[in-house]
Amino acid sequence: YDEALDILSRAAQYNPDNPHTQNYLGITLGLKGQRGPAEQAFRKAIQLNPDYPEAHYNLALIYAHQKPPFLELARWHYSKALAGGHQTNSEMERLLDGTAPTASPPQSP
Numbered sequence: 001y002d003e004a005l006d007i008l009s010r011a012a013q014y015n016p017d018n019p020h021t022q023n024y025l026g027i028t029l030g031l032k033g034q035r036g037p038a039e040q041a042f043r044k045a046i047q048l049n050p051d052y053p054e055a056h057y058n059l060a061l062i063y064a065h066q067k068p069p070f071l072e073l074a075r076w077h078y079s080k081a082l083a084g085g086h087q088t089n090s091e092m093e094r095l096l097d098g099t100a101p102t103a104s105p106p107q108s109p
Helices: 002-014 019-031 035-048 053-065 071-083 090-097
Strands: none
Touching: 002 019, 019 035, 019 053, 035 053, 053 071, 053 090, 071 090
């Protein structure tokens, strides 16, 4: 993930207004355990494209898995992701209902 982080960081510096780059940067940061910077990248992707379902979903994952979880924010972003065409995810729905254990968040591609 180090090489991906390096490449995506440079791409984000070169073109900071690309929401896809910000989303993939957030995914990579999340996989490296850097939740704060990952959240910032997902929020930037949504700022650039408010209807970006993958970024909303990834931000919902961040909020659902943090301790303590921010379930209201997670639900809101998950609903935005679904409204934008993202597929439902039964594990995410159990998390949001409080019926699933909180493990490390998977990231959507």
